[in-house]
Amino acid sequence: MGRSLTQRLVFLTLVAVLAMEALIFVPAVARFRLDWLTERLAMAQLASLAILATPEGALDDDLERELLDRAGAASIVLRRDGTRALVLSALVPKPIDATYDIRAPATFRSMLDVMVSLNAPEGRHIRVIGRPDPSSLDEVEITLDEAPLRAALWLYAQRIFWLSLIVSLPTAVLIFTLVHFLLVRPMKRIVGNMAHFREDPEDLMRVIQPRSRVSEIADAERELNSLQTQVRDSLRERARLAALGEAVAKIAHDLRNMLASAQLMAERFEASRDPLVRRVGPKLIGSLDRAIALCESTLRFGRAEEAAPVTRRVALSALVDDAGENIFPEHEPDAAIRFENRVPPEMLIDADPDQMFRVFTNLIRNARQAFESAGRGGVVTVEARHGDACAEIDVADDGPGMPTRALENLFQPFRGGARKDGSGLGLAIAHELVAMQGGRLTLASSTTRGTRFRITLPA
Ligand SMILES: Nc1ncnc2c1ncn2[C@@H]1O[C@H](COP(=O)(O)OP(=O)(O)OP(=O)(O)O)[C@@H](O)[C@H]1O
Ligand SMILES: [Mg+2]
Structure with a gap:
């Protein structure tokens, strides 16, 4: 038989x-x-x-x-x-x-x-x-x-x-005919389609179209269809991310060179007689240092993957000041959009200062951009306190609140961006950096009266 x-x-x-x-x-x-x-x-x-x-x-x-x-x-x-x-x-x-x-x-x-x-x-x-x-x-x-x-x-x-x-x-002939048309032929079609799809999973035309009128076979076809669609989508996503990774590496490479020459020039500021230039000079050099280090770590890891944090005791207030000045370099006390550092000056935290600097700049920059795109003024504040075996740091503003799209895709790379010129990476990066240090970044609240992000770091 x-x-x-x-x-x-x-x-x-x-x-x-x-x-x-x-x-x-x-x-x-x-x-x-x-x-x-x-x-x-x-x-x-x-x-x-x-x-x-x-x-x-x-x-x-x-x-x-x-x-x-x-x-x-x-x-x-x-x-x-x-x-x-x-x-x-x-x-x-x-x-x-x-x-x-x-x-x-x-x-x-x-x-x-x-x-x-x-x-x-x-x-x-x-x-x-x-x-x-x-x-x-x-x-x-x-x-x-x-x-x-x-x-x-x-x-x-x-x-x-x-x-x-x-x-x-x-x-027997009747059963043969029924089985052939109701089962064998649809099954052959499914198997044939699987082989066809395997040859080029990214081809849209190769995804099976459910056609059978037998419900079990139709179920199989539907399942196969969604499986193939998922496979195709994730392959595309991967290809896109791979291309992006390559682009990031190229950018990081040349950016590092440009930053290095900018740094060389900025070092000459120290010799300036202008007090403002002398004050801003070291800060500029510090920023350039961090930027170069970031480019180099991106290149070293071959992709946009963060290096392991190097945790130490740092004065939080100074760190927040640095980040704030980075985003608000104007120093105008009566500007429409202001920055306020309310962190107790003596407060120390255990963290990687470079990574925390990036977290703060991302959050503070987002708040500033929210005010700017809403065309209104307000204040961005950073507050901090010691909690139960942890440090709680809030970055808050009294701006317009997060748009729905950003809320729905919170902390997801590329998806959460709701700004015209944004890439939707800032929050995802901040989230990842805090998590790598054993902490958590959460959205504490977001209403039309303001937004508050909370960082919880283990003590
Ligand atoms: N404080 C805030 N107030 C209002 N909306 C905010 C705030 N912070 C973030 N958002 C919203 O969340 C979105 C995602 O922010 P995210 O930093 O991840 O991306 P982005 O700012 O658009 O781009 P980039 O990668 O350049 O930072 C923003 O586009 C913005 O709409
Ligand atoms: Mg941002």
């Missing part, structure tokens, strides 16, 4: 139909045998009734033999009240091989009898006893050769066999 679904189903159908036929075969043949014998008895009775109507002794041997032949019997006995009413018999009586009483209703016994009849040796002579119908007689008894009965039984059995075969063949 083949291993394909169709071959198996056709084979099993044939077996099932033949098994069913085998089950009904024995009772059917037994019934056929009883009917055959009953008919013989009826004919015998009919023949003998004709004789009973004729005067005694008017029957000659030829007529008697003729009557027996017609009834298909070797002898006929009718009985009434236990005595023999009429006996017709052939010239030489044969010995009886078996006696069958068919007055009892068809039972298991009759099924055994038919199996014996079918398999009995040739030339048996049997006696059959039945009840006449309707009559004053008690019973009719005939003897006959078994050969015609056996022949009729075998013929009947063969007919049943061929009939079963004829019934099961169209059934």
Whole structure:
């Protein structure tokens, strides 16, 4: 037997139909045998009734033999009240091989009898006893050769066999056709599509389109469709990120060189006689230092992955001052947008100062940009306090609040950006940097009256 679904189903159908036929075969043949014998008895009775109507002794041997032949019997006995009413018999009586009483209703016994009849040796002579119908007689008894009965039984059995075969063949063909069209073909289509898709998963045209009307197959097609769509999307995303990574590396490389030359020039500020230039100079050099270090770490790690933090005790207030000055370098106390550092001057935290500097600049810059794009003024504040085994630092503003798109994709790279010129990376970077130091960056609140981000750092 083949291993394909169709071959198996056709084979099993044939077996099932033949098994069913085998089950009904024995009772059917037994019934056929009883009917055959009953008919013989009826004919015998009919023949003998004709004789009973004729005067005694008017029957000659030829007529008697003729009557027996017609009834298909070797002898006929009718009985009434236990005595023999009429006996017709052939010239030489044969010995009886078996006696069958068919007055009892068809039972298991009759099924055994038919199996014996079918398999009995040739030339048996049997006696059959039945009840006449309707009559004053008690019973009719005939003897006959078994050969015609056996022949009729075998013929009947063969007919049943061929009939079963004829019934099961169209059934098998029907099942084959149904299975082929409903299952095999859709399955082949799915498998073919999988192979086709594998060759080029990024090709939009290779995603399977659900078509089957069989719900299970349609489910499989739908699932495959969404799987392929997901695979294709994530491949695209990866390709995009890989391209971006390469671009970032190139930018970082050349930016580092430009920053390094800017740094060399800025070092000359120290010699200036202008007090403002002398004050801003070192800060500018510090910023350039950090920028160069960032470019270098990006290049070293080959992708935009952060270096492990180097934690130490740092004065938080000074760090916040640095970041604030970076975003608000103007130093104008009455400007529309102001920065306020409310961190207690003596407060120390355990953190990587370079990374925290980047976190603060991102958060403070976002707040400033929110004011600017809303076209209004306000104040950005940083507050801090020691909590339970942690330090809590809030960067807050009384600006317009976060747009929905930014809220829905909070801290997700590229997705959360709602600014025209933004890349949507700032918050994601800040979030990652805080997490790397064992802390958490959360959005404490954002309403139309302001936004508050909270950094929790372990003490
Ligand atoms: N304090 C804030 N007030 C209002 N909206 C804010 C605030 N901080 C962030 N947002 C919103 O969240 C978005 C995401 O900020 P994020 O810093 O991640 O990206 P970006 O500022 O758009 O781009 P960039 O990568 O240049 O920082 C911003 O576009 C802005 O709409
Ligand atoms: Mg930003």
